[in-house]
Amino acid sequence: MRVLGIDPGTRFLGYGVLEVDGPSTRCLAWGTLEGGRSRQMHDRLYILHQSLHEVVDRWTPDEMAIEEPFVAPARGAKSAVAVGQAQAVALLLAAAGGMTVHRYLPSQVKAAVANYGAGNKAQIQRAIQLVLGLGNEPMGEDASDAIAIGLCHIQHNRAASITGLPAPLHSGQSR
Secondary structure, eight states, X not given: OEEEEXXXXXXXXXXXXXXXXXXXXXXXXXXXXXXXXXXXXXXXXXXXXXXXXXXXXXXXXXXXXXXXXXXXXXXXXXXXXXXXXHHHHHHHHHHHTTOEEEEEOHHHHHHHHHSOTTOOHHHHHXXXXXXXXXXXXOOOHHHHHHHHHHHHHHHHHHHHHHHOOOOOGGGOOBO
16 A cells, blocks of 8 residues: 655645555655745646656546644734645545545644654654655655655554554544
8 A cells, every 4th residue: 555645835735655564664765846936826726736747647536634733823814824735736646546645634644653642743753764764865844754754544544443443533534
């Protein structure tokens, strides 16, 4: 099974492609797609759509794990709307590709990956490097966040299969 983790944003959209084979998980690819700082929103979204479409075509993921938008109140509603629009681009590609979508809150991702719901970006990045055997390979924060989101989903799936219980309702699964 392949999972595409997405950290949505209109300036930078992070992605990570993880492959699960029994008990092992490998990170196949990661990166940051740039929508552009000075472009108009519709142009950014189009660029992100085209770039993410290429990632989906290349790696053919089965499922998408995406972070629910969270924007600090200080950044304002306009920022929250922009992140939601980037999330919508990814969700449309998931629907077009027949992927199951699972949504996670930032605190869920941090708790699953770093065992601490308020971990910082450096802690999350180091945790995924250790868990996935990536060494100290450099990666951007958006990419490492996307990998963490995918890893969070994989851990939720494993826990559900071990316990025989359905995946947590708060994962926001949709089709």
